[in-house]
Amino acid sequence: MIRIRNLTKVYTSASGTVKALDGINLDIEKGDIFGIIGLSGAGKSTLLRCINLLEKPTSGSIEIDGVEMTGLSPKELKEMRKKIGMIFQHFNLLSSRTVWGNVAFPLEIAGFDRKTINEKVENLLNLVGLSDKARSFPSQLSGGQKQRVGIARALACDPKVLLCDEATSALDPETTLSILKLLKDINEKLGITMVVVTHEMNVIKQICNKVAVIEKSRVVEQGTTFEIFSRPKTQTARNFLKSMFICEIPEELKAKIKALNGNLAEGRVVKIGFFGEITAKPILSEVVKKFGVNANILYGNIDNIQGTPFGTLVVQFEGKNGTADRALSYLQDIGLDVEVVEIG
Amino acid sequence: MAETVKLLFSATRETVYMVAVSVLIASIFGIPLGVLLYSTDRGRILENSPLNKALGTIVNIFRSIPFVILLIMLIPFTRWLVGKSIGTTAAIVPLSVAAIPFMGRLTETALREVDRGVIEAAQAMGASPFQVITKVLIPEALPSIAAGITITAINLVGYSAMAGVIGGGGLGDLAVRYGYQRFMLDIMLYTVAILVVMVQLIQVLGDLVVKYLSKHR
Incomplete structure (x- = not known):
């Protein structure tokens, strides 16, 4: 055209x-x-x-x-x-x-x-x-x-x-x-x-x-x-x-995560990006059950672009004996964008 | 007293005649001149630098000649155009010649105030330069052009006072010949009073027209 x-x-x-x-x-x-x-x-x-x-x-x-x-x-x-x-x-x-x-x-x-x-x-x-x-x-x-x-x-x-x-x-x-x-x-x-x-x-x-x-x-x-x-x-x-999504973690939250990271023996704060159909699945509860970790949602945002869901979550995982890390690699395997938030 | 009234009446009539006809001629030629001055300028719809410079120079030359001198300079031209060089009708020629470039500049200024975006919108619709002029520029600038005509008319009232130099008559001539040269102070004051009223009337009328044209804008 x-x-x-x-x-x-x-x-x-x-x-x-x-x-x-x-x-x-x-x-x-x-x-x-x-x-x-x-x-x-x-x-x-x-x-x-x-x-x-x-x-x-x-x-x-x-x-x-x-x-x-x-x-x-x-x-x-x-x-x-x-x-x-x-x-x-x-x-x-x-x-x-x-x-x-x-x-x-x-x-x-x-x-x-x-x-x-x-x-x-x-x-x-x-x-x-x-x-x-x-x-x-x-x-x-x-x-x-x-x-x-x-x-x-x-x-x-x-x-x-x-x-x-x-x-x-x-x-x-x-x-x-x-x-x-x-x-x-x-x-x-x-x-x-x-x-x-x-x-x-x-x-x-x-x-x-x-x-x-x-x-x-x-x-x-x-x-x-x-x-x-x-x-x-x-x-x-x-x-x-x-300018429209919370892709960046706000300053107040960063301070909080820094405090958490200091206290966590075996835990991770991660930013997870969801795209498309996967947003409809109960992934977090699945991970919690499967690996016996605790998941605490610190920040989140889900939107819709041209009919496709799109979102970001900031989640704190806690688990003993490397379960948190295994949970993270599982999330990556099923096609999510997982990024460990390292602050300080 | 009756004599004075008669004098004042015919002088007023002469002034009104000279000014009215000159305003009409100045508008007929001055507005298109203004359109040309505007549209041939740099970055405008009919950009033509040599023509724009030539027109601008001619306009400036005519606007820099004092009216009293223009009156005399134009005598041969007036004679050629209307067959005589003295009288009220003859005075209309120099009055118009002086007012056309003035009206041209006022129109140019009025057109410059039209939003470029509106002109662009018309061009984006496939309007020709002529359509832009007739359907966008002039209608959009009409209130300002009307204000320009008002200013020109008031200026012409002033210029017409000098028409006595070539036997044009009118109120200014009356004031000079009777009020000044014959020491008839009352005539001087009456003519001034009539001129003041005349200018006020033109301004009020002009403002009304501008107000009507810019309704809802």
Whole structure:
């Protein structure tokens, strides 16, 4: 659907050149909700804006549905852009038009007749749940409502692709969830491929099936959302995960573990990572029975990513004659990530 | 007394006529000039540096010539355009010529305040530069443009006082010829009073229009 090869973007200014994108390769399949995550300045927005050529790439290729974007004439580009919707962090609605007028805007540009426009706008406002706000102006709407208008407007010309540039970054957590849900519904209902740029891991977790992590103008890691969440390879990915999961043990707990380690003759404090089906099994009680150890859960967290459970537990095992160690190796054998927490 | 009223009345009518027509002409030419100044600038939708520099220079030249001098310099042009170089109608030519670059700059400033994101959104939808101008830039900047027209009109009231130099008449001319040269202090005061009221009216009217246009924004 979208094929990006060796994409490079260099900004030249009086003070020198800055490489915003450096040899990016991405493949986005039809129907994907593809997340691009990175810190500010990593180049993720530039990458998104290269897809519809709001930024002109310095070199490389962007193919959408087999059409090479970088080789289009201005006229062809205008036609192509009508099939690529875009929503923005700050909504970018026309303050001079009502909600209705804003949604009608792309249709006017595309040259639809009045009757078609009326029908389409009505359907779109229904889809985003804003039929009762048709006559309101953007200034009279909340952030979430504004983004709904933005989404309706982006969908007006039946796009094949929807580009989302930090679309929820200006919204509160609750509104973010409702907007993400709407996007996911649209993806399922209309089969539109989405490219979602964000700095929030939560957004990725909620809707994306694939992710690329961008750091310093390069893609440093990519894969399915589950892969990135369960086995992050780079520190950047881990840092993003940290922002939402307790992958790191909090300071207060560390002090407590240190005290415990000092007192434990034959015990271990371990961090266990659970992924997938194994979370549903009563592993801890199994280990307790099998090896006769005591298990004390110090800290824990279980979440759900794209339908797959995912969690971390910090557990203190106590047992005599090496039973604790045997329990640990058993846990490793059955496929858990076990890491002995050594502090101090 | 009746004579004074008559004088004041016809002078007011001349001023209103000169200012109204000049504002209209200044808007018709000045707003598109402003659009060109804005859109050919660096990083804008129709970036064209040579054209932008040329227009900017011409605008600056016209804006730096004092109006009294412009009035005289333009006499041949006025004669060519309207067939005469003196009188109220003739005065409209230099008034408009002075106001067009002014209106152009005000429009340019108004357009610069339009959020880049909104322009970008329109471009992302496949809007042509012309569509961006007519459907985004001008509607979004309309309240500021209306405020610019108000400022231009008030400036023109001031400029029109100099129209007496080429026999344009109007309130300023009356004040100079009667109030100053014939020591008729009452006429001087009346004309000033009428000018004050006129400027107030224009400002109030302009503010109302701006307020109406920016309703809900």
